Amino acid sequence: MSVFTTLSLEEVRQWLAPFHIGELQALRGIAAGITNTNYFVETSEARFVLTVFEKNDFDDLPYFVHLMTHLSRHGVLCPRPVTDSNGVALHRIHGKPALMVSCLKGSDVSDPNLVQIEAVALTLARMHFAGLDFHEQSHNQRGQGWRVMTAQQVMPKLAAAQQTLLQEELEFQHGLDLSSLPHGVIHGDLFRDNVLFDGDQLGGFIDFYYACHDVLAYDVAIAVNEWCVDASGAFVDEKLAVFMNAYQSVRAFTPAEKTHWPALLRRAALRFWLSRLYDFYYPVAGELTHAKDPAHFENILLNRKALI
Ligand SMILES: Nc1ncnc2c1ncn2[C@@H]1O[C@H](COP(=O)(O)OP(=O)(O)O)[C@@H](O)[C@H]1O
Numbered sequence: 115m116s117v118f119t120t121l122s123l124e125e126v127r128q129w130l131a132p133f134h135i136g137e138l139q140a141l142r143g144i145a146a147g148i149t150n151t152n153y154f155v156e157t158s159e160a161r162f163v164l165t166v167f168e169k170n171d172f173d174d175l176p177y178f179v180h181l182m183t184h185l186s187r188h189g190v191l192c193p194r195p196v197t198d199s200n201g202v203a204l205h206r207i208h209g210k211p212a213l214m215v216s217c218l219k220g221s222d223v224s225d226p227n228l229v230q231i232e233a234v235a236l237t238l239a240r241m242h243f244a245g246l247d248f249h250e251q252s253h254n255q256r257g258q259g260w261r262v263m264t265a266q267q268v269m270p271k272l273a274a275a276q277q278t279l280l281q282e283e284l285e286f287q288h289g290l291d292l293s294s295l296p297h298g299v300i301h302g303d304l305f306r307d308n309v310l311f312d313g314d315q316l317g318g319f320i321d322f323y324y325a326c327h328d329v330l331a332y333d334v335a336i337a338v339n340e341w342c343v344d345a346s347g348a349f350v351d352e353k354l355a356v357f358m359n360a361y362q363s364v365r366a367f368t369p370a371e372k373t374h375w376p377a378l379l380r381r382a383a384l385r386f387w388l389s390r391l392y393d394f395y396y397p398v399a400g401e402l403t404h405a406k407d408p409a410h411f412e413n414i415l416l417n418r419k420a421l422i
């Protein structure tokens with residue numbers, strides 16, 4: 115369960131008054147999700163999702179609110195922040211930042227089919243295009259500095275072969291110059307639990323809180339490492355081909371992106387191997403309801419190294 119902040123119908127009714135979005139009819143806490151408190155809010159006009167941010171400072175959030183507003187205005191399927199009569203989307207509730215967004219259709223799929231994979235790839239490419247004229251920039255919270263710091267923390271916990279793998283990969287990634295690759299807005303965490311489907315119809319991408327300005331093809335690498343693999347982390351060729359063809363039908367890779375593609379797949383594997391290792395070795399009591407397996411991304415990293 116991930117409802118950390120309990121809200122009553124009456125306080126949400128009062129909180130909603132400046133939004134002019136109809137009469138509150140129902141409020142339901144959302145169990146899925148591990149970071150924030152989320153509620154489905156149903157009014158006489160529409161359904162919304164209210165997020166109470168449990169960790170972020172208020173000042174961290176305008177970038178994400180502006181980004182989702184920009185993307186949804188550009189036709190990207192994602193939550194659209196709802197503003198009050200003064201045009202303000204971010205408010206507070208129980209002293210914590212709170213945001214209401216449109217409710218997307220559907221639910222996440224654990225075993226995506228080829229039609230769904232194609233839809234994810236097309237939407238990602240459209241998102242990358244739509245992000246090109248979003249002029250705010252945010253750095254990657256899971257970039258080089260974070261990699262080095264997190265590796266230092268987990269390194270002593272690892273077996274010798276893992277330490278070597280980690281050390282070599284950090285050095286390899288540190289030595290790359292990706293400055294010639296197209297940069298823009300990336301989602302940064304486009305996992306299966308962050309995409310909603312209504313049947314084969316894509317409802318939208320959610321959870322933009324790792325979005326930042328980074329290498330566009332790195333976002334593609336994160337996605338294919340998640341959407342196009344079997345249980346061992348090896349690519350399923352058919353899925354990978356569908357994803358890459360669909361993505362590149364909208365935005366073809368540049369020669370520099372093609373050259374660096376294997377390294378980007380490794381960078382994407384390293385990022386999630388590290389975060390899962392950290393969560394595994396430093397669990398926060400009562401916080402992580404579904405510990406995710408670090409070995410999966412260790413396997414992916416080993417597999418992608420073997421591709422080069
Ligand atoms: N805009 C939305 N529309 C529909 N459902 C949503 C929306 N945002 C979140 N959800 C639902 O809430 C769940 C948790 O959201 P998520 O952003 O993953 O939370 P957390 O940041 O706490 O991990 C999602 O799995 C999804 O079911």
Ligand SMILES: N[C@@H](CCOP(=O)(O)O)C(=O)O
Pocket residue numbers: 256303305386389390393406
């Ligand atoms: N989707 C990721 C979790 C998000 O990253 P984190 O840095 O917040 O752990 C995963 O499945 O590992």
